[in-house]
Amino acid sequence: MEIRTVLTGPFPRSEPLVAATRDLDRGRATAEAVEARFAEDERSVVALESRLGLDAVTGGYLRWADLFRPFAEGWPGFTVGPVTRWFQTNTFFRQPILHAPPERIAGVVRSALPSTAAVPPERANVILPGPFTFAGLLDNRSGETREALTHRFGRLLAEDVRELRAAGYQRFQFQEPLLVVDPPTGPLAEATVAAYQSLGPAADGGTTIVWTYFGDAGPVQPLLHRLAVDVVGIDLAETEPEAIVPPPERRGIGLGCLDPRTTLAEDAGEVARIAKSLRKRGNPKELWLGPGGPLDLLPTDAAARKLHVLPAAKQILLGPEGVS
Amino acid sequence: MTSPLFPAQEIGSLAKPRWQLLGQRGEPLDAAAVQEFRSWNDRVKFADPASPELRGFLEGRPRALEPSAVRDLGALFALRYMEAAGLARVYDGEARRIEMYEYPVRQMHGFQFLGHVRSFDNKYYRKAANTGEIRLDRPYHVDEFDFVREHAAGIPKLPVTGPYTLADWSYNEYYLGRETGWKGRAARRHAQREFVVEIAKRAIRPTLAALIDHGCRVIQIDEPAAGTHPDEADIVAEGFNAATEGLDATFSMHICFSDYRSLFPALLEAKNCQQWAWEFANRDTEDRDGYEVLRMFQEYGDTREVGLGVVDVHRNEVESAEKVADRIRRAAKILGDPARIWVNPDCGLRTRSLDVAWQKLRAVVEGARIARADFERAG
Numbered sequence: 001m002e003i004r005t006v007l008t009g010p011f012p013r014s015e016p017l018v019a020a021t022r023d024l025d026r027g028r029a030t031a032e033a034v035e036a037r038f039a040e041d042e043r044s045v046v047a048l049e050s051r052l053g054l055d056a057v058t059g060g061y062l063r064w065a066d067l068f069r070p071f072a073e074g075w076p077g078f079t080v081g082p083v084t085r086w087f088q089t090n091t092f093f094r095q096p097i098l099h100a101p102p103e104r105i106a107g108v109v110r111s112a113l114p115s116t117a118a119v120p121p122e123r124a125n126v127i128l129p130g131p132f133t134f135a136g137l138l139d140n141r142s143g144e145t146r147e148a149l150t151h152r153f154g155r156l157l158a159e160d161v162r163e164l165r166a167a168g169y170q171r172f173q174f175q176e177p178l179l180v181v182d183p184p185t186g187p188l189a190e191a192t193v194a195a196y197q198s199l200g201p202a203a204d205g206g207t208t209i210v211w212t213y214f215g216d217a218g219p220v221q222p223l224l225h226r227l228a229v230d231v232v233g234i235d236l237a238e239t240e241p242e243a244i245v246p247p248p249e250r251r252g253i254g255l256g257c258l259d260p261r262t263t264l265a266e267d268a269g270e271v272a273r274i275a276k277s278l279r280k281r282g283n284p285k286e287l288w289l290g291p292g293g294p295l296d297l298l299p300t301d302a303a304a305r306k307l308h309v310l311p312a313a314k315q316i317l318l319g320p321e322g323v324s
Numbered sequence: 325m326t327s328p329l330f331p332a333q334e335i336g337s338l339a340k341p342r343w344q345l346l347g348q349r350g351e352p353l354d355a356a357a358v359q360e361f362r363s364w365n366d367r368v369k370f371a372d373p374a375s376p377e378l379r380g381f382l383e384g385r386p387r388a389l390e391p392s393a394v395r396d397l398g399a400l401f402a403l404r405y406m407e408a409a410g411l412a413r414v415y416d417g418e419a420r421r422i423e424m425y426e427y428p429v430r431q432m433h434g435f436q437f438l439g440h441v442r443s444f445d446n447k448y449y450r451k452a453a454n455t456g457e458i459r460l461d462r463p464y465h466v467d468e469f470d471f472v473r474e475h476a477a478g479i480p481k482l483p484v485t486g487p488y489t490l491a492d493w494s495y496n497e498y499y500l501g502r503e504t505g506w507k508g509r510a511a512r513r514h515a516q517r518e519f520v521v522e523i524a525k526r527a528i529r530p531t532l533a534a535l536i537d538h539g540c541r542v543i544q545i546d547e548p549a550a551g552t553h554p555d556e557a558d559i560v561a562e563g564f565n566a567a568t569e570g571l572d573a574t575f576s577m578h579i580c581f582s583d584y585r586s587l588f589p590a591l592l593e594a595k596n597c598q599q600w601a602w603e604f605a606n607r608d609t610e611d612r613d614g615y616e617v618l619r620m621f622q623e624y625g626d627t628r629e630v631g632l633g634v635v636d637v638h639r640n641e642v643e644s645a646e647k648v649a650d651r652i653r654r655a656a657k658i659l660g661d662p663a664r665i666w667v668n669p670d671c672g673l674r675t676r677s678l679d680v681a682w683q684k685l686r687a688v689v690e691g692a693r694i695a696r697a698d699f700e701r702a703g
Contacts, residue, residue: 018442066444090549236506237509264507
């Protein structure tokens with residue numbers, strides 16, 4: 001069983017970047033100065049990810065105002081809507097409003113990704129909204145059904161994956177908190193499966209990951225196992241470890257083992273214990289260890305401390321008593 | 325004699341004027357700050373600019389007013405601002421507070437402040453970790469209430485951040501750390517209940533008791549985090565009860581930007597709450613469906629007052645008085661009893677300029693007047 005470690009969502013902005021972006025809003029800083037600060041922070045996150053030996057780097061997605069903003073601002077048919085609570089957190093996103101069936105503009109997603117200078121495509125973990133969560137969280141005034149939208153987002157995002165794959169990107173992670181917070185059933189579940197049937201092959205030999213968080217994945221696993229992806233991530237803060245069913249053969253599993261809702265650092269030994277127990281019940285092809293949700297719910301130092309748990313747990317698993 | 329329908333009330337903080345921010349830092353006022361001061365003083369009459377201290381302050385002499393006197397003046401300004409706008413229940417715009425979380429937490433032992441966390445876009449707040457047993461240094465908000473009581477023409481209504489919100493906006497290290505094994509859902513919930521009730525009993529309740537001793541009669545418990553974890557609505561209610569039970573005041577609970585439906589019916593167990601002051605305008609459309617959630621009160625037979633959010637605090641576009649009136653009419657129709665409705669902005673207007681906030685408050689008051697006239701005409 002291969003063990004991989006990765007940052008699975010946005011990393012918090014540093015205190016200097018917080019100050020810079022506030023100054024920008026108050027007219028006390030130039031866009032150029034703030035951009036320079038973003039670039040510096042991005043390099044710092046990559047340096048941290050590299051120092052910890054994570055198997056992919058992200059740059060922390062520091063510029064993204066929320067998971068959907070590049071799409072809401074860059075694709076036709078959208079406007080940026082009201083401030084809306086981001087699941088069960090004290091953070092918010094601006095709900096995209098979709099006024100017409102969505103269309104994709106090539107290059108929008110690529111240009112929103114962390115710079116290739118800091119995050120080389122071959123090392124990158126590209127983090128995108130999953131089609132089910134995207135379709136479910138927007139304010140749909142397009143006239144399309146949610147099922148049709150889910151399916152359509154799968155096809156549109158697949159085009160982005162193809163574009164990025166051609167540019168050398170290899171790992172594509174789709175954020176699907178809504179899949180476990182408000183799981184689909186019936187035609188909506190089938191539309192979700194269909195959406196991933198578009199997405200999976202688009203990666204063309206690359207790795208596709210669905211990362212769920214903020215909800216109990218236990219009851220949703222039969223559906224998660226049907227998604228045409230290589231790895232499914234499960235939030236251990238919400239899902240009882242004993243309820244995790246090993247994935248089908250040739251599939252990997254992700255353990256969201258860092259809880260971004262508390263600064264209390266996890267015990268690497270406990271994480272390793274859960275991973276070992278999972279192996280006893282099945283043998284996933286790959287085990288991915290990552291945060292259970294977005295680490296930008298924490299201040300920078302606490303997030304960095306938590307990230308150290310990933311290589312520590314991996315080390316335990318790789319040791320003489322390990323499972324690999 | 326019955327009270328007029330749809331009285332208007334404050335709901336939270338206002339932006340601090342530039343002259344207050346400069347003055348508190350001991351910096352001389354610049355031309356914009358002086359202009360702002362004079363312009364608002366012409367409109368809401370909160371100070372005598374001919375007094376020697378104020379003349380020095382307005383002429384840009386540093387420390388012509390001590391920072392504490394500037395804060396007093398800021399509080400008086402906000403008070404007169406609300407009164408001049410026509411609100412029946414008023415406060416000082418939280419002129420002395422940093423914001424609603426950090427200030428109360430800094431009055432308690434057992435917390436350690438960490439860095440900033442992003443709320444949305446480029447908006448952030450500082451967040452503390454609970455690292456030990458909670459102990460209150462001394463009851464807070466008492467001095468500011470004394471000042472308001474002394475100067476208010478309207479009815480003082482004091483906002484206090486609630487125990488659930490203080491807990492939810494903090495990192496729970498101490499109580500969670502006492503749980504054994506993997507810190508999954510069950511452990512988190514157990515630790516959260518303990519944390520909320522301890523804050524309520526050890527910090528909020530003594531503060532409320534002190535405020536009531538000083539004559540405070542209308543208290544708004546702010547629980548913006550109440551909707552964050554719908555499965556913890558019972559803990560919100562438990563914290564509210566632990567903080568308020570047996571205390572003699574009119575208590576309301578303010579919640580905003582939440583899926584209210586998910587809080588029913590557990591939240592209704594907050595027995596000492598007389599008014600639900602919630603945000604609605606942010607989610608409203610031309611069909612007025614932002615107010616449909618009020619049907620839940622009917623469904624569960626809850627007949628308490630509603631503090632109705634009728635203007636959106638996140639947008640500069642000022643609602644027309646007619647739109648506000650229409651929102652009130654819709655709410656009254658759903659609730660079936662217009663006498664249960666107070667009107668207010670969705671939430672504090674701190675993120676709007678004083679000019680925009682003023683126009684929005686005026687729209688609240690004028691919209692209430694229009695709706696009131698309609699109901700009176702209809703008998």
